[in-house]
Amino acid sequence: MIAITGISSLVTNDASLERGKLGVINHAALVVGVDNKIAWTGEEINLPSEFVDIAINVDGRAIIPGFVDSHTHLVFGGDRAEEFEARMSGKPYSAGGIRTTMAATRSATNESLTINAHRLANEALNTGTTTLEVKSGYGLSVNDEARSLKVAGAVTTETTFLGAHVVPPESTIDKYVDLVCGEMLKQCAPNAKWIDVFCDHGAFDVDHARVILQAGAKAGLGLRIHANQLQHGGGVQLGVELGVASCDHCTHLNDADISALADTDGQTVATLLPTAELCTRSKFPDARRLIDAGVTVALASDCNPGSSYTTSIPLAISLAVLNMNMTCDEAVWSATAGGAAALRRTDIGALHIGAQADFALLNTSSHVHLAYRPGVKLVDAVFARGQLVAGSLR
Numbered sequence: 508m509i510a511i512t513g514i515s516s517l518v519t520n521d522a523s524l525e526r527g528k529l530g531v532i533n534h535a536a537l538v539v540g541v542d543n544k545i546a547w548t549g550e551e552i553n554l555p556s557e558f559v560d561i562a563i564n565v566d567g568r569a570i571i572p573g574f575v576d577s578h579t580h581l582v583f584g585g586d587r588a589e590e591f592e593a594r595m596s597g598k599p600y601s602a603g604g605i606r607t608t609m610a611a612t613r614s615a616t617n618e619s620l621t622i623n624a625h626r627l628a629n630e631a632l633n634t635g636t637t638t639l640e641v642k643s644g645y646g647l648s649v650n651d652e653a654r655s656l657k658v659a660g661a662v663t664t665e666t667t668f669l670g671a672h673v674v675p676p677e678s679t680i681d682k683y684v685d686l687v688c689g690e691m692l693k694q695c696a697p698n699a700k701w702i703d704v705f706c707d708h709g710a711f712d713v714d715h716a717r718v719i720l721q722a723g724a725k726a727g728l729g730l731r732i733h734a735n736q737l738q739h740g741g742g743v744q745l746g747v748e749l750g751v752a753s754c755d756h757c758t759h760l761n762d763a764d765i766s767a768l769a770d771t772d773g774q775t776v777a778t779l780l781p782t783a784e785l786c787t788r789s790k791f792p793d794a795r796r797l798i799d800a801g802v803t804v805a806l807a808s809d810c811n812p813g814s815s816y817t818t819s820i821p822l823a824i825s826l827a828v829l830n831m832n833m834t835c836d837e838a839v840w841s842a843t844a845g846g847a848a849a850l851r852r853t854d855i856g857a858l859h860i861g862a863q864a865d866f867a868l869l870n871t872s873s874h875v876h877l878a879y880r881p882g883v884k885l886v887d888a889v890f891a892r893g894q895l896v897a898g899s900l901r
């Protein structure tokens with residue numbers, strides 16, 4: 508067993524420790540068992556010698572659970588730098604840009620899609636992300652969605668079928684919804700854990716989204732929804748009605764949406780994506796309203812070539828604190844345990860005994876620096892399933 512000692516502050520997210528929401532232990536040690544799960548955590552002074560085969564001293568640095576990024580679109584061809592440049596010159600963001608990436612994705616080989624997805628997953632890992640959810644959604648044909656999910660499956664087990672991203676140019680809404688619920692779902696479901704719909708202006712309305720999500724549930728997939736990103740609409744209410752694991756974006760919410768989410772008692776998480784607001788120059792949602800109402804909030808990157816071309820969860824944490832009224836503790840919790848809740852996982856996002864040993868070593872003594880030092884690389888090393896997978900211990 509490997510004991511990590513000299514930890515200035517260990518964020519466990521272990522509520523049973525009764526040390527606040529983050530379960531922070533100061534002057535801590537952590538032990539990874541032979542099964543690559545957490546075997547022990549506590550104050551170093553109490554570390555039992557039988558738990559120490561090898562000891563690694565991290566000299567007063569902080570350790571946090573690996574980030575759980577529960578919303579990404581890593582399978583795509585090309586980029587949209589020109590669209591970004593035009594947007595920064597005043598052109599508004601719209602769902603239509605997805606079709607640009609659709610064309611580039613359709614013409615990309617499986618190999619190049621896989622290389623690109625791995626490149627981004629590796630980028631994410633280096634900033635502390637140990638679990639990624641990855642969506643399809645830039646193929647928009649049976650074959651291109653099915654191969655996108657195979658590529659996603661090479662990166663993660665948290666794969667999401669997002670055939671209902673927008674209607675491709677060769678189809679009409681009714682025909683396309685039939686295709687998504689029929690042959691496309693049939694070909695994609697074997698490689699997907701979840702189904703998602705972009706329910707918003709320029710994409711799918713509430714009635715179509717309901718039909719698609721119900722078809723996905725029938726095929727055995729878990730449900731998620733892109734809701735209330737571009738304008739206020741019925742997406743969040745639909746998500747709650749269908750018991751989705753997560754309503755994502757939640758940029759435009761009214762009081763009824765917030766109380767509907769709160770009434771789910773954490774069954775439906777609100778996943779906020781502050782880098783999407785940043786990169787589309789949109790107004791940030793007020794996370795305080797959600798948290799004060801009792802809604803479980805996750806933070807994710809939404810990494811995609813259109814609205815949020817970043818894999819950085821530390822950046823999302825900074826923005827959530829600086830622009831969305833979250834506390835430092837809440838933002839770190841939402842990017843770890845919150846992401847796990849959005850994926851309905853209890854084995855990740857926390858460092859309780861028996862959890863998967865996924866954690867990040869910071870180059871500073873406290874997790875607060877993740878918000879306090881925006882844009883600065885603060886992750887020295889990353890462990891996934893007990894193994895050092897990025898950075899170094901020096």
Ligand code: NIG
Nearest residue numbers: 604605705733809811813814
């Ligand atoms: O989550 N909102 C829908 N999908 C992506 C953006 C896709 C794109 O612009 O390519 C999002 O922001």
Ligand code: FE
Nearest residue numbers: 578580733809
């Ligand atoms: Fe998205």
